[in-house]
Amino acid sequence: MIEKAVGPNEPLVTHLFTADPSAHVFEGRIYIYPSHDIDHDGPTNDNGDQYVMEDYHVLSMENITSPCVDHGAALHIKDVPWASQQMWAPDAAYRDGTYYLFFPARDKEGIFRIGVATSSSPAGPFQAKESYIPGSFSIDPAVFVDDDDRVYMYFGGLWGGQLEKWQTGAFQPDAIEKGPEEPAYKPRLAELSDDLLTFKAAPHEIDIIDEDGKPLLAGDEERRYFEGPWMHKYNGRYYLSYSTGSTHKIVYAMSDNPCGPFVFQGMILSPVLGWTTHHSIVEFGGKWYLFYHDASLSGGVDHLRSVKFTELHYDEDGRIQPISL
Numbered sequence: 001m002i003e004k005a006v007g008p009n010e011p012l013v014t015h016l017f018t019a020d021p022s023a024h025v026f027e028g029r030i031y032i033y034p035s036h037d038i039d040h041d042g043p044t045n046d047n048g049d050q051y052v053m054e055d056y057h058v059l060s061m062e063n064i065t066s067p068c069v070d071h072g073a074a075l076h077i078k079d080v081p082w083a084s085q086q087m088w089a090p091d092a093a094y095r096d097g098t099y100y101l102f103f104p105a106r107d108k109e110g111i112f113r114i115g116v117a118t119s120s121s122p123a124g125p126f127q128a129k130e131s132y133i134p135g136s137f138s139i140d141p142a143v144f145v146d147d148d149d150r151v152y153m154y155f156g157g158l159w160g161g162q163l164e165k166w167q168t169g170a171f172q173p174d175a176i177e178k179g180p181e182e183p184a185y186k187p188r189l190a191e192l193s194d195d196l197l198t199f200k201a202a203p204h205e206i207d208i209i210d211e212d213g214k215p216l217l218a219g220d221e222e223r224r225y226f227e228g229p230w231m232h233k234y235n236g237r238y239y240l241s242y243s244t245g246s247t248h249k250i251v252y253a254m255s256d257n258p259c260g261p262f263v264f265q266g267m268i269l270s271p272v273l274g275w276t277t278h279h280s281i282v283e284f285g286g287k288w289y290l291f292y293h294d295a296s297l298s299g300g301v302d303h304l305r306s307v308k309f310t311e312l313h314y315d316e317d318g319r320i321q322p323i324s325l
């Protein structure tokens, strides 16, 4: 389905609710890989039970002012042998003629895992692998291909995303939450194998520190990592951006190394309508864009969100100019 031309800060599509946009330029077009929000009568809670998504649709735009195309259902949970429910924020990557869709979902035991599906087209449809990536857990995979062709997956989300239940390296359903003075939970990083189907080694934590080199604390809710990581590179430096969750901001930290440590910098996007905030950053035609979601189209229903974009600017030191909508 093709809709009218899209402007900045307007829903890319209005016939679907979409969230968690991961934007990439493939074959000269902007492709957006969002979650597909659906309505239901079930509960809303901190466990994220309201996000009951069952499939993915791929969106694309010829350029930043053109209509947005919905390429239809690209992968349904009934076609993912290992998954039971909740297809949350996905991402995509390309290598050697194949497009890879990375996505989290709960396995048959209710534990979030990260799976892969492949296609010969960036628009799908995608064919899921039999099992999730061995050693994967939690949510929100963001896959970054570096200039040297090494491929990294950043992932992890608190609360519904279960990251705090993995502190020992094994899933602990009754894990005790950290106190506010303890170091914050950290996002995870794993380098992908050459075929992008497995991790080269077990995922490890990434350090996010303040300007004095101290780790951010769990009680520092204005700055600490919550979910929704994204990695991009600008002028040779690595930018790790993410959601602060309970304070509803998109913030970022910088490093000279894709593995960190990352030094906290500041806010990219102020809170939007709705509890969640989730974004991606992409360069197209020499300009930089922030793709994000909010719940304005549904009148504030947080599990019925819409993907939008806005232009992003850097200052001369490479700092991102904060956006307040």
Ligand code: FUB
Binding pocket: 019, 020, 035, 051, 088, 089, 139, 140, 157, 227, 228, 276, 277, 278
């Ligand atoms: O869409 C479900 C979850 O909400 C995502 O995985 C999080 O990043 C948040 O946007």
